[in-house]
Each structure stands twice: as C-alpha cells, then as structure tokens.
Amino acid sequence: MSLERCLCKHLSCIIERRKNVAKKVLVNGNVTYNQRSFGQRVKKDWQRNKWKYILLIPVVIYFIIFCYKPMYGILIAFQNYRPRLGISGSEWIGLQHFKTFFTSRECIRVIRNTFTISFLSILFGFPAPILLALLLNEVHNSGFKRVVQTVSYLPHFVSIVVICGLLKTFCLSNGVFNQIITFFGGTASPLLQNKSLFYPIYVASGIWQEIGWGSIIYLAAISGIDQEQYEAARIDGAGRISQIRYITIPGIMPTIIVLFIMRMGNILSVGYEKVLLLYNDTTLQVADIISTYVYRVGLAGGQFSFSTAIGLFNSIVNICFLSVTNAISSKISGNGLF
Numbered sequence: 001m002s003l004e005r006c007l008c009k010h011l012s013c014i015i016e017r018r019k020n021v022a023k024k025v026l027v028n029g030n031v032t033y034n035q036r037s038f039g040q041r042v043k044k045d046w047q048r049n050k051w052k053y054i055l056l057i058p059v060v061i062y063f064i065i066f067c068y069k070p071m072y073g074i075l076i077a078f079q080n081y082r083p084r085l086g087i088s089g090s091e092w093i094g095l096q097h098f099k100t101f102f103t104s105r106e107c108i109r110v111i112r113n114t115f116t117i118s119f120l121s122i123l124f125g126f127p128a129p130i131l132l133a134l135l136l137n138e139v140h141n142s143g144f145k146r147v148v149q150t151v152s153y154l155p156h157f158v159s160i161v162v163i164c165g166l167l168k169t170f171c172l173s174n175g176v177f178n179q180i181i182t183f184f185g186g187t188a189s190p191l192l193q194n195k196s197l198f199y200p201i202y203v204a205s206g207i208w209q210e211i212g213w214g215s216i217i218y219l220a221a222i223s224g225i226d227q228e229q230y231e232a233a234r235i236d237g238a239g240r241i242s243q244i245r246y247i248t249i250p251g252i253m254p255t256i257i258v259l260f261i262m263r264m265g266n267i268l269s270v271g272y273e274k275v276l277l278l279y280n281d282t283t284l285q286v287a288d289i290i291s292t293y294v295y296r297v298g299l300a301g302g303q304f305s306f307s308t309a310i311g312l313f314n315s316i317v318n319i320c321f322l323s324v325t326n327a328i329s330s331k332i333s334g335n336g337l338f
Contacts, residue, residue: 077309090305097309106293114289117275118267120203126263128207129214130256134244136215137222152212164277167205168192193282202278217259218252225251257335265322268314290314 046053072087077097079090101107132152139145155163170176171191178188191197229247238246272291279287290310298307322337330336 074308074312076305077312079305081305081308083304097306098313100306101310101313106288106297109285110288110290110293113286114268114270114291116286117199117202117270117289120199121206121270122263122267124203125207125210126260128211130218130252132211133215133218133222133252134248136219137248138240138244149212152215154212155209156213158209160271160273161277163205163209164274167201167278171201192278193280195283195286198279198283198287202274206274217255221252221255222248253333254335257329257333258337261322261325261329261337264325265318267321268317 075087076090078092078094079087080093080096081087081090136145136148139148172178173188173190175191177191182188191201225247229251230243233243233247268290270289270291272289272295275287275289276292276295279292294307294310297303298310326336326338
C-alpha cells in the first residue's frame with residue numbers, strides 16, 4: 001500500500017507541475033503568469049502591431065463597400081423587383097424565380113453546356129501550365145528560356161475582344177485555319193458555324209492565352225524546392241524523368257491542389273464575354289451557358305430579379321463544389337484551403 005501511495009503522490013506532483021507550467025508564458029525572457037484579461041491582451045497586441053492594423057483599415061473598408069454591402073441586393077432574387085419601388089418596396093414572391101428557371105426548357109441546356117465547357121477546360125487547360133513549368137524548369141539555356149516565357153506570357157495581356165476577333169478571322173472559309181486544312185487535302189468551311197468544333201476552339205484558344213501566365217506560380221513553387229534533393233538524386237543515378245516524378249511533382253503538389261480547389265470553386269463561372277463574342281445562331285444549342293443566358297434573358301430583357309436568382313444559384317453550386325473538393329483533398333492528402 002505504501003508503494004501505491006508513493007506512486008500516486010509522485011503522479012500528483014507531476015500533474016501539478018505540468019499545470020503550473022501550462023499557466024506560464026515566456027515574455028521578454030522572464031517567466032510570468034498569463035493572467036491578463038482579454039481587453040489587456042487586445043491592448044498589448046494593438047500596441048505591438050498598431051501600424052499593421054492601420055494599414056489593414058483601407059482593405060477592410062474596400063471589402064465592406066464593394067463586396068459585402070452589394071450583397072444586400074441578393075434580396076431581389078426573392079422579389080418581383082421594380083426599380084422605381086426599390087428593394088424595400090418591391091413585392092416578395094419567394095422562390096418563384098428559381099421555379100421559373102428550373103422548369104424552363106433552357107435550364108438543362110445551359111447547365112449542361114456550362115458544365116461541359118468547364119470540364120473540358122479543367123481536363124485540358126489545368127494541366128497545361130504545369131507541363132510548361134516542368135519543361136521550362138529543365139531548360140538550362142537562360143536566353144531561350146526567357147524568350148519562351150515572354151512569348152507564352154504575352155497572350156494573357158491581349159484583350160479578349162481582340163482574341164475573339166482574330167479567331168473569327170482565322171476561322172473564316174478563306175481564313176488561315178482553312179488554308180492549312182485545304183493544304184492537307186481537307187475541305188474549307190466556316191469553322192465557328194460548326195457545332196462540333198465550338199468546344200475545341202474555345203478550349204484550345206483558352207489554353208493558348210493562359211498557359212504562360214498560369215505557369216508562373218508553378219515555376220515559383222519549383223524554385224522553392226531544396227536543390228540538395230536534386231543533387232542527392234543525381235548522385236544516386238536518377239535521371240531527369242525520375243527527378244521530376246519523385247522530387248519536382250511532389251514538391252509542387254500542395255500548390256497544384258490549392259489551385260485545383262480554387263478552379264473547382266469556379267466551375268459554373270464560365271466567362272460570358274468570350275462565349276458571347278464567339279457563338280452564333282448555329283452554335284447556340286451547344287454554346288449557350290448560364291452567364292450568356294442571364295445576360296440575354298435577365299439583363300438585356302430587364303428581368304433583374306430573375307437574373308439575380310440564377311446568379312445566386314450559380315454561386316451556391318460553386319460554393320458546394322469548392323467545399324466538397326476541399327474536403328476530399330484534405331482527407332486524402334492533408335492539403336486544403338480551410
């Protein structure tokens with residue numbers, strides 16, 4: 001019994017010492033007890049980081065005015081909004097606009113087209129900057145590397161209006177693309193009036209415009225990888241392919257995952273400008289997406305409440321995809337946005 005009492009007393013002492021240590025914090029080299037109130041801690045933090053908080057004030061004001069305050073307008077999605085009556089005076093109709101959209105014959109078509117364009121853009125467009133970054137990382141001629149980077153970056157800064165104008169010119173019956181097709185024995189035709197070619201043209205032009213710009217962040221991630229890993233791999237006889245497979249790709253995988261999650265969060269946010277400038281009556285069945293439908297029916301037709309309801313649905317779906325993708329990524333790889 002005496003042995004048990006000694007063990008219990010010893011354990012009690014250890015637990016008490018750990019509790020005392022847990023209550024202590026190290027401040028300026030002196031051990032003090034963390035008995036400050038919340039207000040005191042806030043005051044001390046303000047004194048220590050005052051200028052950081054002051055610099056943060058304009059950012060907070062910007063988000064409040066231009067991001068959070070306009071969210072009040074979401075209310076018109078549940079109203080029969082009339083501009084002369086305002087939000088407070090317009091009639092409340094609940095979910096009527098959502099019901100109208102989901103029961104319309106265009107609903108399935110625009111959702112299907114939006115998902116198709118987004119899926120193809122992710123499938124072919126998302127890996128393209130990664131591949132370019134991996135290839136540029138293997139180029140040791142700095143002059144050639146700079147030229148390739150500059151040429152691939154430039155299309156990002158070209159206006160989408162100019163890009164679409166060039167595409168329309170190149171896709172004419174006597175355009176550059178048809179001249180290449182006829183050179184190899186094909187038949188010339190207006191390419192943008194072919195429904196089966198709209199998706200390839202849209203995705204390929206998007207890759208061409210954004211591949212260089214998108215590779216910048218992956219090149220930055222690659223530059224952060226410890227070079228000693230490559231030296232050790234070369235000493236062990238690993239070739240370039242093996243180094244890419246076992247060092248480079250795992251090193252940039254957290255960056256890839258974060259960008260993929262963010263891309264999935266915009267799966268229904270296909271920019272309407274490019275589609276609006278490229279589509280026509282012959283390709284409307286495959287090119288009409290949620291954004292162009294909202295513009296054509298909601299904004300151009302003056303149905304502001306209806307367009308807001310569709311936009312709200314679009315945002316909810318994006319948030320769901322973002323959350324699901326983040327949860328799956330966090331569970332599988334341990335990397336996520338939150």
